Amino acid sequence: MSKLQRILTTVLPLVLLGIAAYVLHRELSHFRREDVSAGFAAVTTGRILLALAVTVVNYVALTLYDVLALGHSGHRIPYPRVGFTSFVGYAFGHNLGASFLSGGSVRYRLYSGWGLTALDVARVSAFNALTFWLGLAAVTGTSLVVGGGGVLSLSTPVAHVVGAALWLLIAGYFVACAVVRQPLRVRGLEWRLPTPARALAQLGVSCGDWVLAAAVLWVLLPADSGVSLPSLTALFALAQLAGIASQVPAGLGVFETVMLSALTPRVPAPQVVGVLLVYRLVYYLLPFTVAALLLAGNELLQRRHHLTRLAKVVHGSFAPVVPWAASAVAFVAGTVLLFSGATPAEADRLAVLRRMVPLPFLEVSHLLGSLVGLALLLLARGLQRRLDAAYVLTQVLLVAGAVFSVVKGVDYEEATLLLVLAAALAPFHQQFYRHTSLFAEAFSPGWLLATVAVVGASVWLGFFSYRHVEYSHDLWWRFTFSGDAPRFLRASVGVLGMTVVVGLAALLRPAGPRVHPPTPEELQRVRPLVAHAPESMAFLALVGDKSLLLDDAGTAFLMYGVAGRAWVSMGDPVGPPDAATELAWRFRELADRHHGWACFYQVGPGALPRYLDLGLTLLKLGEEATVPLQDFSLEGAERRNLRHGVRRMEREGWTFEVKPAEAVPELLPQLQAISDAWLAEKHTREKGFSLGWFSPRYLEQGPVALVRRDGVLTGFANVWAPETREELSVDLMRYQPGSPHGAMDFLFTSLMLWGRQQGFQRFNLGMAPFSGFEERTLAPVWNRLGALVFRHGEHFYNFQGLRQYKEKFRPDWAPRYLASPGGLALPGVLTGVASLVSRGLG
Numbered sequence: 001m002s003k004l005q006r007i008l009t010t011v012l013p014l015v016l017l018g019i020a021a022y023v024l025h026r027e028l029s030h031f032r033r034e035d036v037s038a039g040f041a042a043v044t045t046g047r048i049l050l051a052l053a054v055t056v057v058n059y060v061a062l063t064l065y066d067v068l069a070l071g072h073s074g075h076r077i078p079y080p081r082v083g084f085t086s087f088v089g090y091a092f093g094h095n096l097g098a099s100f101l102s103g104g105s106v107r108y109r110l111y112s113g114w115g116l117t118a119l120d121v122a123r124v125s126a127f128n129a130l131t132f133w134l135g136l137a138a139v140t141g142t143s144l145v146v147g148g149g150g151v152l153s154l155s156t157p158v159a160h161v162v163g164a165a166l167w168l169l170i171a172g173y174f175v176a177c178a179v180v181r182q183p184l185r186v187r188g189l190e191w192r193l194p195t196p197a198r199a200l201a202q203l204g205v206s207c208g209d210w211v212l213a214a215a216v217l218w219v220l221l222p223a224d225s226g227v228s229l230p231s232l233t234a235l236f237a238l239a240q241l242a243g244i245a246s247q248v249p250a251g252l253g254v255f256e257t258v259m260l261s262a263l264t265p266r267v268p269a270p271q272v273v274g275v276l277l278v279y280r281l282v283y284y285l286l287p288f289t290v291a292a293l294l295l296a297g298n299e300l301l302q303r304r305h306h307l308t309r310l311a312k313v314v315h316g317s318f319a320p321v322v323p324w325a326a327s328a329v330a331f332v333a334g335t336v337l338l339f340s341g342a343t344p345a346e347a348d349r350l351a352v353l354r355r356m357v358p359l360p361f362l363e364v365s366h367l368l369g370s371l372v373g374l375a376l377l378l379l380a381r382g383l384q385r386r387l388d389a390a391y392v393l394t395q396v397l398l399v400a401g402a403v404f405s406v407v408k409g410v411d412y413e414e415a416t417l418l419l420v421l422a423a424a425l426a427p428f429h430q431q432f433y434r435h436t437s438l439f440a441e442a443f444s445p446g447w448l449l450a451t452v453a454v455v456g457a458s459v460w461l462g463f464f465s466y467r468h469v470e471y472s473h474d475l476w477w478r479f480t481f482s483g484d485a486p487r488f489l490r491a492s493v494g495v496l497g498m499t500v501v502v503g504l505a506a507l508l509r510p511a512g513p514r515v516h517p518p519t520p521e522e523l524q525r526v527r528p529l530v531a532h533a534p535e536s537m538a539f540l541a542l543v544g545d546k547s548l549l550l551d552d553a554g555t556a557f558l559m560y561g562v563a564g565r566a567w568v569s570m571g572d573p574v575g576p577p578d579a580a581t582e583l584a585w586r587f588r589e590l591a592d593r594h595h596g597w598a599c600f601y602q603v604g605p606g607a608l609p610r611y612l613d614l615g616l617t618l619l620k621l622g623e624e625a626t627v628p629l630q631d632f633s634l635e636g637a638e639r640r641n642l643r644h645g646v647r648r649m650e651r652e653g654w655t656f657e658v659k660p661a662e663a664v665p666e667l668l669p670q671l672q673a674i675s676d677a678w679l680a681e682k683h684t685r686e687k688g689f690s691l692g693w694f695s696p697r698y699l700e701q702g703p704v705a706l707v708r709r710d711g712v713l714t715g716f717a718n719v720w721a722p723e724t725r726e727e728l729s730v731d732l733m734r735y736q737p738g739s740p741h742g743a744m745d746f747l748f749t750s751l752m753l754w755g756r757q758q759g760f761q762r763f764n765l766g767m768a769p770f771s772g773f774e775e776r777t778l779a780p781v782w783n784r785l786g787a788l789v790f791r792h793g794e795h796f797y798n799f800q801g802l803r804q805y806k807e808k809f810r811p812d813w814a815p816r817y818l819a820s821p822g823g824l825a826l827p828g829v830l831t832g833v834a835s836l837v838s839r840g841l842g
């Protein structure tokens with residue numbers, strides 16, 4: 001290509017676009033905007049729907065271009081794929097211009113996935129172009145021969161000559177298809193002409209395409225325009241040809257110039273402009289939007305595996321913070337709706353609403369939009385607490401708020417924000433797993449104050465926005481499209497009334513009992529749960545010194561005590577994981593309702609995510625020792641000392657037995673005497689909370705292990721033996737003063753051997769406080785302090801000795817934690833725990 005040709009190729013489209021712009025400006029300069037709007041409005045809904053139907057038929061006909069092209073090249077692809085590719089390709093080509101490149105690029109992207117090469121796609125595009133021009137020549141020629149010059153302002157003889165010349169070209173093409181059987185070579189590429197039958201199919205498909213495309217515009221014209229379909233088809237073809245020559249995308253401006261100049265004598269110019277605008281929307285923009293969405297969906301589908309992996313990574317990264325983020329999102333969305341309801345709508349948008357929406361719909365939507373805003377403020381608290389009902393209602397209200405935003409003032413920005421927020425929350429439903437009633441939630445004073453502040457700010461904003469309005473009694477009952485101030489007043493009354501009702505209900509709702517000893521009915525309900533608990537610590541619920549919190553279904557419970565502001569749960573909640581988590585949340589809310597600190601004492605590592613979700617911090621307390629019982633025996637070198645100790649005690653007349661619960665009452669006097677003597681010798685008193693104490697009712701709950709010397713009862717231990725046979729343990733273990741040092745070893749070892757025979761999986765030796773702490777420079781302060789106490793705190797407690805004693809049984813060690821609020825609350829929590837364990841600090 002020469003330099004002059006390149007310049008002309010570049011400049012010509014710009015010149016044609018400039019000429020088109022000048023002509024359009026000249027034609028429309030003496031029309032007012034209202035005239036054009038009236039012309040646009042004159043296109044009836046029925047004609048628009050008919051144009052849409054013809055457009056659908058036309059785009060279906062366009063898919064036959066690719067069907068013929070692929071058949072000619074010998075490729076067999078299922079029609080759904082061909083139709084999808086053809087529709088997307090033509091929609092892009094019609095709107096972006098340079099159809100061979102834009103539509104061809106789309107075809108290559110899609111067809112290449114189904115085995116076609118770039119050369120194959122180029123041949124398909126070339127065949128389609130040939131079909132396109134063949135139909136253009138036929139339609140134009142026929143229109144000129146049959147209809148004469150018509151709207152083209154050509155004399156009849158000239159029109160007939162041009163039409164006949166076009167048909168001679170078409171006839172020459174058919175002759176070439178019938179005679180030339182050898183492939184043609186164009187720049188080194190072979191091109192084979194189609195058979196006469198396929199050429200005839202080309203002609204039929206292309207002619208149908210052109211007639212249908214022109215018919216879309218024709219049905220939009222007024223019935224009294226006096227323009228026939230053949231005449232308009234010829235004009236349409238000429239206008240399209242001018243648009244193609246201009247290389248402007250979709251012939252924008254050039255096509256309109258030709259059509260406007262030719263149709264104005266028969267149809268008023270404003271009405272022509274309105275028809276052309278509707279035509280652009282129906283025939284170009286709407287299919288292009290659908291095609292872009294389909295192409296985007298196809299690309300996402302092709303990359304679904306990568307997107308799935310990415311989605312999982314993103315989901316896993318954001319999931320922990322979603323409840324708090326969702327709470328903030330709901331609060332912000334509610335604020336936006338309240339502020340929107342307090343400010344005037346834009347006049348232009350209300351003018352649009354006046355023609356589309358009845359006044360009652362607008363009034364109701366304004367009121368409901370403000371109430372939805374308040375509801376979102378209130379639901380934000382439930383989202384923070386991970387309530388499933390709060391999540392579902394928030395999603396529903398976000399979508400409803402978007403609808404109300406559009407109906408009350410065409411506030412599409414606000415509606416888009418709400419819908420985006422709803423879509424962002426959609427993948428995280430599983431993060432809201434709690435099924436507690438919304439009405440059971442406690443609203444803290446701070447949360448209520450924030451809600452009231454937003455409502456108050458929205459009311460102030462409304463009065464500020466309408467400060468120039470003269471308020472009167474009649475204003476409340478004024479219902480008009482321009483009545484922003486009356487709508488604000490009515491919405492404010494509804495929002496304030498709802499706020500007062502909710503606030504009073506929250507403030508006057510009874511807080512419930514602070515703490516109470518377990519009732520006989522509660523103890524009766526938890527006994528089967530204790531018997532089937534995987535951890536033997538659940539037996540502490542039967543001591544009777546801790547309050548019990550049960551779920552509504554009776555499948556889970558936790559035991560707790562209160563000291564000062566510290567609300568302390570002993571261990572993890574007992575029950576199925578979901579029910580236990582829900583119960584932990586209920587306990588935290590109960591403590592919060594009483595302005596207390598909820599904490600969980602001696603929890604295991606398995607449920608730590610639960611407490612992190614509750615917003616608690618974790619402090620390591622020590623390590624718990626459990627001895628596997630499946631292979632426990634006294635054989636082997638590592639158990640030599642235990643074996644020798646047991647054998648020596650047996651030679652000295654010591655025996656071991658386990659008495660069932662039914663036999664305990666008659667033993668109580670002897671057990672009481674041993675317990676009193678043991679306490680006196682140790683110069684201590686009974687502990688509590690994390691340990692049991694001597695109580696006839698408590699000891700009667702389960703079996704008791706006894707040791708005798710020469711038939712005389714010398715020591716005992718109450719046994720925690722759940723029916724699940726997972727974990728065996730003891731609580732009180734007491735013996736007569738003066739018993740040999742090996743008495744405790746004898747009892748423990750004998751009980752482990754008995755437990756193995758009974759099928760228990762492990763024996764719990766209890767926790768060694770401050771055991772397993774890391775004394776490293778970068779370790780947390782609490783860990784370094786714990787390590788220091790473990791090493792140098794022997795004057796206060798035998799920390800290392802206890803660890804060494806348990807170690808002789810070769811146990812497995814697992815950490816135990818305190819889950820509690822951190823910061824300034826921690827000293828109060830630790831003091832409360834110590835008070836509960838020691839049964840008072842005095």
